[in-house]
Each structure stands twice: as structure tokens, then as C-alpha cells.
Amino acid sequence: MKAVKFEIKPLLTEPGSLMDISFGPEQELNIEDYEAYHFTSPLSFKGDLLSEDSGILILEGRLSIDYEAECVRCLAPIKDTFECDVREYIYPLDYKTHMQDLWDLSDEEAEDLPDPEMDPDEFLFHDGSRVDLTKALEDLLILNLPISPYCSDDCPGLCPVCGRRKDDPNCHCDDENISDSPFAKLKDLL
Numbered sequence: 131m132k133a134v135k136f137e138i139k140p141l142l143t144e145p146g147s148l149m150d151i152s153f154g155p156e157q158e159l160n161i162e163d164y165e166a167y168h169f170t171s172p173l174s175f176k177g178d179l180l181s182e183d184s185g186i187l188i189l190e191g192r193l194s195i196d197y198e199a200e201c202v203r204c205l206a207p208i209k210d211t212f213e214c215d216v217r218e219y220i221y222p223l224d225y226k227t228h229m230q231d232l233w234d235l236s237d238e239e240a241e242d243l244p245d246p247e248m249d250p251d252e253f254l255f256h257d258g259s260r261v262d263l264t265k266a267l268e269d270l271l272i273l274n275l276p277i278s279p280y281c282s283d284d285c286p287g288l289c290p291v292c293g294r295r296k297d298d299p300n301c302h303c304d305d306e307n308i309s310d311s312p313f314a315k316l317k318d319l320l
């Protein structure tokens with residue numbers, strides 16, 4: 131896997147400026163399979179880094195990745211693209227001490243400010259020259275993926291009597307016979 135790194139010095143010298151950091155599959159940001167998801171393309175991202183005051187950068191855009199999975203209701207194979215919007219703050223490593231000096235804050239008052247020693251996983255940081263978004267984008271993907279994949283939002287699931295999809299024209303079962311069926315137990319699981 132290639133790392134997704136960007137030079138950010140020009141951005142930081144000019145608060146308010148934007149940098150396009152879009153990349154596609156050619157960047158080979160491959161993601162390992164996660165839970166029910168098998169990823170069939172590298173991660174792509176379309177978006178910007180925006181430079182704010184105090185060295186903060188804002189990562190904003192849309193990530194996308196192709197995947198295969200099995201619908202948890204009807205077990206049909208799914209081939210789809212997952213997309214979601216992201217917006218994340220990226221702080222300079224010395225943000226906490228900088229703000230503490232600037233606002234004359236006590237240690238207690240500054241307690242919740244992002245600190246790379248205290249919260250390395252809770253916040254994103256940059257070192258003032260380059261930002262590595264490899265792990266950040268992977269984490270954002272995992273965070274935003276639905277826990278269970280569905281073939282469609284209104285998937286009816288399987289008939290507990292005949293085992294076909296409930297909207298299958300060959301399913302003529304009526305729900306009253308459910309308790310006699312070997313599939314009856316499945317109903318509780320779905």
C-alpha cells in the first residue's frame with residue numbers, strides 16, 4: 131500500500147486557503163476486509179484540505195470504495211460502492227501548548243485540548259510539513275460503514291417456511307404455518 135501523504139507548508143502559511151487532495155484507485159490505498167465486507171477496490175477520496183487559524187487543517191470530502199458482501203436478511207450477494215462524506219479536524223502537534231499560551235489557560239482549563247501525547251487516537255495531528263492521511267481515511271471508512279450490509283433498504287428477508295425471498299413469486303406460504311417449518315427458527319434470527 132502506498133501512503134497518502136501531502137505537503138502542507140504552503141497551506142499553513144496562508145490561513146483560508148484550500149488544497150485539492152483528491153486521489154483515486156491508482157494511489158492503491160487498499161483496505162483489509164472488515165467484518166462482513168470484502169473490499170474489491172482501493173479507497174478513493176475526493177475533497178480538500180482547508181487551512182484554518184492556529185494551524186488547524188480541515189479535511190473535507192467524500193470517500194468511496196467498492197465492496198462485496200452478503201445481505202444479512204436474504205443472503206443475496208451484494209456488489210456495491212460505499213460512499214460517505216467526511217469532515218475532520220487535523221491539529222498541529224503543539225496545538226495545546228500554543229493555545230494555552232495564547233489564551234493564558236491553566237492546565238485544568240486546557241485539559242480537553244487535543245494533545246498528541248494524551249489522545250493519539252482520538253484526534254488527527256500534523257507535524258507542520260506533511261500530513262499522512264492513510265490511517266485517518268481507513269479509520270473514517272470503518273467508522274462510517276453500516277454494521278450490517280443489506281441488498282436494499284427494503285429487503286423483505288427470507289420466508290421462514292420455504293426459505294425463498296418473501297417477495298419471490300414462488301413463495302406462496304402464509305405466515306400461519308410458520309411454526310411447523312424447519313425454517314421457523316431462522317425467523318428469530320433475522
Ligand SMILES: [Zn+2]
Nearest residue numbers: 201204281285
Ligand atoms: Zn436482502
Ligand SMILES: [Zn+2]
Nearest residue numbers: 289292301303
Ligand atoms: Zn415461502
